[in-house]
Amino acid sequence: MTSCPWLARLVVFGPPPYALPLTTGSVPPDPSPAPPPWPVDVAGGPNTNALADALAIAQHHDAVSGTERQHVAADYALRISIGYTEAEKLVASSLAFLTASRSSVGQEKAVANFQQCPLLNISYCPPSEAVLFDGKSLVVVIYNPLGWKREEVVRIPVSSEKVIVKDSGGRTVESQLLPLSNATLRIRNRYVKAYLGKAPSETLKYWLAFSASVPPLGFSTYTVSIAKPTGPSSTISMVYTSEDSTSNSIEVGQGNLRLLYSADEGKLTHYVNNRNKVTASTEQSYSYYSGNDGTDKDPQASGAYVFRPNDTFSINSESQVQLTIVRGPLLDEVHQQLSPWVSQITRVYKGKEHAELEFTIGPIPIDDGIGKEITTRITTSLKTNKTFYTDSNGRDFIKRIRDFRTDWDLQVNQPVAGNYYPVNLGIYVQDDNAELSLLVDRSVGGSSLVDGQIELMLHRRLLHDDVRGVGEVLNETVCVQNECEGLTIQGKFYLRIDHLGEGAKWRRSVGQEIYSPLLLAFAEQDGDNWMNSHVSTFSGIDSFYNFPSNIAIITLQELENGQVLLRLAHLYETGEDKDYSVLTSVELKKLFPNKKISKVTEMNLSANQERATMEKKRLAWKVEGSAEEETKVVRGGPVDPATLVVELAPMEIRTFFIDFDRIKMFGS
Template structure:
C-alpha cells in the first residue's frame, strides 16, 4: 500500500506501543545524574543546546538535510552527528535535545551500534531530552487536543526507545511568542516538574528583573488546583549565550585564547567578563544558582567548537576560586538546574494570569500571528478533526492500521510548531505544511475506507463496499466526483459521544431524491449557489445548486443518505422558498429572532425563550490600515506576519453601502449581505437552533492603494461590559481580560489597539448581569473588545511590509494570481450568563470535532444497497453524560487501546453540569470487547499515574504544590471513573 511510507514502517517497527516492554534503563539519569554545585558559590549551570525550528525559513526536511543553504545555513542531521561523538569524548559534557520531529528523522538512519551509544548517553544523563514533543508548539493559536497529541507522539517514541531515562522532566518553550496558562496546566498534567521560556513582554521583564521574580509558581488552572501548578522560569537573553560568549561558527565572538606562548592570550579579560556577566544575571534571581543557555538556532553543527571553548571557560573561571571568586561553572541541564532550585528550599511568588500579548518593544506586539495565514489555521483544525475520526474508526472496526495513518499524526505534530500554524513562516514553508497535511489526510482516508469495509456491511453479507472519498472543498460548494452522478451516498460520522443535529450542504448539478437511514425520502432545500461563491478563484465546479437538509447523527456512529437523480419534471415542491431583496426582514425560529433593516444592518437578536434582546449599533466588516514602517526603530515598526500594528486606532468600514437578500425555506432562514466584490456574509438561522451561524467570505483584499489591510468582523452591542471581556485559552478554560490592563504589572499603553488583542482559539464573550454574547470561531483568530459592548475578531490580513522578525516576507498570501480568499464561520450565542456554558461548551466541542462526511458511488439500486449495508450505527449502547467529552480513542494493538476523556465544564459555570460526573469506560468498548485491565496514565500517556512523583514547591503564601494523584488504578471489577470540572483522564485499556 503506497500510502504507508518507508519512515512509517520504521516507526512502527521500532516501538512497542504499550507498557509491556519498554527499554530498560540501568544507569543514572534524570535528577540522580545532577551535579548541584557548591553551596557557598554562585553556581552557573552551563546548558549546551540547539534550538531547531521544525520549519520556518526552510521546510522541516530542508532543515534536517541542510538543503537550501542559500536561504539559511542549517542542517540538523550534522548537529546530531557532531554532538553524539563529542559527548562520548568527554564524560563531563551535557547536551539537551528538544524537537522529536528531527531526532526521529535522524534516528531512522542510525546503525544499531550508534543507537546503543545514544542509549548509553541517555542512561547516564549526558544526553537529555527536554519537553520531548514532536515540536516546540505555539501556545497562542494551538488547540489543546493537538498540543496533547504532538507531545504524546514524541513521548511515545522516547518511552519505547529509551525507557524512563528518555522521559522529559520539564517543558522548554524558549521561542514561542507568548505563553498560555492552559499550556502550563497541560504540562503539569503530563508530569512535568517545571517550565522554562524566553519571551515575555519587555515591560513585564523589566519589573521582574528588578524584583527578582523571574521564577515563580504558575497556577495553570482555575479549576484543577495544585495538580495544575508548575514551577516556571524566564530565561535572560531569550535563549542565547551572554554577550561575547557564543562559540558557534555562526557567531563573531572571539574564541578563548588560553596558550600564553601564543599571541592574543586573553584568558584574564575573558574570565573577568564572564564572572561579571554571571554576577549581573544573578541579581535578578533569588538563589545561588543561575542557568546560562549556551547555544542558539541550529548551533552545534561543529560541536567541538562549542565544547572546546566552554571547557576552557569552565577551567579558567573555576580556577579563580583559589583567588576568592565565588563563581562556579558546571556542565548542566535545565532539569538539573530545576532540581537545584527545588533543593534550595525557597518559597516562590505565584502567577494566575497568562503571558499574552507580549511586546517586543513599545510598538512591536507579537499578536499579528493570532490571525496570520487563516487558511492554514483552518486546514490544521480540519486535519485534526479527520485524525481523531480516523483513530475512532480504526478502533471500532478493530483493523489495527494505526501505522497507516502515521503520516497524518506526524504532519499534525509538525504543524503545531511555533512557526507553522502560527503563520510566521515563509510562503514556501507554509505550502509544505499544507502539503504534509494533505498527504496525511490521504493516508487517513485509506484507513477510513478499511474501517467502513468492516462497519458498513450487514452481518452475513459480503458485498463489494464502494470506495469512500472526502470532498474537502465543500466550503466553496465544490465536490467534483459527484457532479453528474445519478447515484451517490453520503455517510456522516459523528465523533462526539452525544447525538448531534447536523446541517448538510451538498453541491450538485442535478436534482435528487434523498433517502434517510430508514429509507424515507426526506425534505431538503435546493438553493442556487451564490455568484460570490462561483467567483472564488480556483473554483472549478460546474455545480449551480446546493442541497441542504438537517440530520441527526448518532453518538460515535454514522448515518448514510442515498441520493438518486430525478428529472425536473419529477420534482415535487418539498419546500416553498421565499426571497426578499433590500427590504427589512426578520429571521425567526423557536428560540431566536434576528432583525435587519433594509440597508442590511443587523439591528436586534432576541432570545425568545428568555425574553430579552441584544441590540446592535453596528455589525460587519472593517479594516485597519497596516503600519508601513521600515523597522529602523521602534517608532517605525511595520505590521507583518508576527506583529499587528495599525496605522490609526480607528478602523474603516469596508463599505458604506450593502445589499441584503433574505431567503426563507423549511431548513433555514438566511440573510445574505454583500458589501462589495470582495466581502460578504451570510447569516443563517436553522430550525430549532440555539445559535446564529455567520458565514463570511473575504478576499482578494485589494492593495491597489499600496496599503496593507487587516480585516476585522465587528459586533457592537448595547451590553454593558465595563471594559471587561473573556477569551479562551487553547480551547479550554476562560480568562477574564480588561482593556488597557495587565494583572501582573503596571501597564503603560503604547499601542491602544494591538495592546488589547488576544488569541481567540475557540471563543470570546462579553456580558452584563442579564445578557451574554458568545462568539465561537472555526479557527484561531486575534480579537478584542475595543469599547464597551463591542467584540472584534481579525479574520484576514494582507500586509505589504515585512516586520523584521526574520521571516523576510510580508504577510501577502495569493492564490491563482490574486489575493487569497478566505471563507469562515462564527457562531453567535445569546443567553443569560448563567446559562451560556450549557450552549457554548458543547457547540465549541462540536466545532473542532465536527461530523466528517464521506461520499461513495455504489452504482446499485436503493433496494440492493439497503439489503446489504447498514445505514446507521453507533458504538454506544448507553447515553453518556452531557458534560463528558471523548478526547482520544486510539487502538494501540489488537487488544490494547488508549482513551482520554474529559469533563469540559468549568467550576461554577452551570448549576448542573459543573459538578463531578461519573462515567463507565466499558460503555466506550461495548462494540469491541470487555475491559480486562485498566491503567491510568499521565496526560502524555508515557507513565502510569501511580508512578508520577512531581517535585514539591512552596509558595510565598505557604501553599504546597504537591498533589499526589488519586484514583490512579481502577479495579478490574469497576470501570467507573469520576471526573471533576476541567479534568482530563487518560487510560490504557486492555480488552478480553
C-alpha cells in the first residue's frame, strides 16, 4: 500500500491501475509484456513491491498532472500494469488461503483458482461471461478493504438471462438483469481488442446486478448459477422510452431518491428526496470550450499545461434526446445519447440517496480544426454568492471564491481558467438552506462559474502545443490494427443534495467507498460443494466491534521483520459535522483480535522517525498576527500500553509500528 493513497489517486484515478490506458489515454499495456526493467523478487513469491515501485515513480509531477510525453505515459502505464499483474497473483493466493477450510486438520484442502477481471471497467470479464454447464456455478468472492460493513449493488457481465444468485447461506439474493448500452458495447469491443489484440468471443446482452453485504476488512461469497426452469431467476429489467410516456414528466427511482425528467426535452428537471424532504430544481448539460490555438491576439495556446479557452458551446443533439428508461427491483437507469460522441447512463439505486452518472465521451471530433475541452454542468437555484469548496488531495475542503484571492488583489484576465481548481474527491456549493455535492471517480478540474452551478472538466483533445515544455499536442489516440481514433473515456461522478450541514457524512463515507471499491474474484466450482468445503465469509476485525465511521485505515502492511505498519486517519474537519467532527477512539485489540500486541511505537507520517524523537526537534513557528491559543492544534493523546486505544482528532493521521507476540501469533 502507498503511504499516501490520496496522492496515489492522482495517478490511479480511483479505479485499479488497469484502468489507466482507458481513462488517461496512455497506450494500452502489452498483455504479454517484456521483463520489467527492475529486479523482481521471484524467490519470495508474488508481492506488491513492483506495484509500490511503479506508483512511487508515478508520483512525479508530470505523471500526476498528465504533462508528460505520450511515450512516458505509456511507460508509466506499463510499469503499473506489470505491478498490478504481480499483485493480482498475491490477491489470488491470499483469497485461496483465506477461503480454504481448516476444519479437518491433516486433510487435503480444496484450493480455489481465483481470477480477477482487469477489464471489468469496460464490461469484459471472461469468468462471469462463461456459459455454465454440468451444474457448475460461478463463485464470486467480494472483498471489502474498508473498516466498516458495506451494502452495495454489484454488477457483472453475464451471457445468460436465466441465472440465480445465492449468498453464503444458500439463500436466494434479489438480482436484476440490465441491458448494455450501445456506447458500452462499443468501448468493450474496441478497447478489449486494443488491450488483448482480439475481440471478445461472447456477445453480451446483460449486466447482472445483485445486492451484496460485505463485512469490514473481509469478504462475502455469492454463487451465480443457471436457474431451474420452474424456479426463481433474476428479474429482467423493464425497458421503455420517453416516447412511450403519457405524461410530461418521467419519474425515476423507487427508494427515497427520485429524479424527474421532462418527457418532451429529455432533460433532468428535479431532484427529490422523500426521506429528508429535499426538493430542488436541477438541470444537467454538456458543453465544450474551444481551445485557443495561439495564433490570434493571445499567443498562448491551450495545451497539456495550460487551459486557455475561447468560447463555450453547448453539446446538443441534432434532434430531441430520447430517453431510454430501465426499471427493476434494485435500481433504475436512464440512458441518454446526447450526441454521436457523448452519452450517459444515470443510475438511481433503491437503497441509496445519491445518483450515479456514468459518462462516455469520445472520440472528440476535430474535423473542424478546433480543439475541444469537454465539461458537464449541474445547475440549481442555490444562491451561493460566488463561493464553492474543493478538496485538497482528498482530505480537507478549501473555500474558493470566484474572482477572488485572500492573499492578494486578483487581476482577472482569465475568468474561466482562473477559477478552475483540481478536484480529486469532490466539490460542493451551499447556501443558507441546502448544499449540492459532486464526488468523482478520478482527478478532474472543477469550478462554479455561475451561482448555484458546478462545472467539471471531463475530457480534452487539442490541436496545438502550449509551448511549455511537453513538445507534443494533447491529442491522444488509440490504434487497433493501424486504425487510429481519438481517445474515448468512460467514468462516473455522483450527485447528492442535502440540507445545509448534512452533506459531509455522504461526502466522507461514499468518498471512501469510491476510492476503495469492492474487489471481485471469480472461480468456477460446484456451488453446493463450495459452501460446504470453504470459508464463505470472513472479517479481519473483531466481529462484535464497530469500527468508527469517521476513521479510515490508510495503511495496513506487514513488513519484512514481522512488524505491521498501521496508519489511521480521521476523515472529518473541525466543525464539518456535528456528530463526526469529534475526538474518536480506535481499539487496537479489536482491530487485531487473534493476535497479542507486544509493543506499539508511534512514528511520524512517513514512518522513518519515532514521533517522540521528531517532536523534540520540531520548530515552534510563530504566526504573525495570530493569537497564541489559535496556533495550538488538537491531537489525540499517547497510546496507553495496557488499553491500546488510539485517539484521533479531526483531520489527524497517526502512524504506528506494531509488534506482536510471535508465540501467540503462530499458535492462533
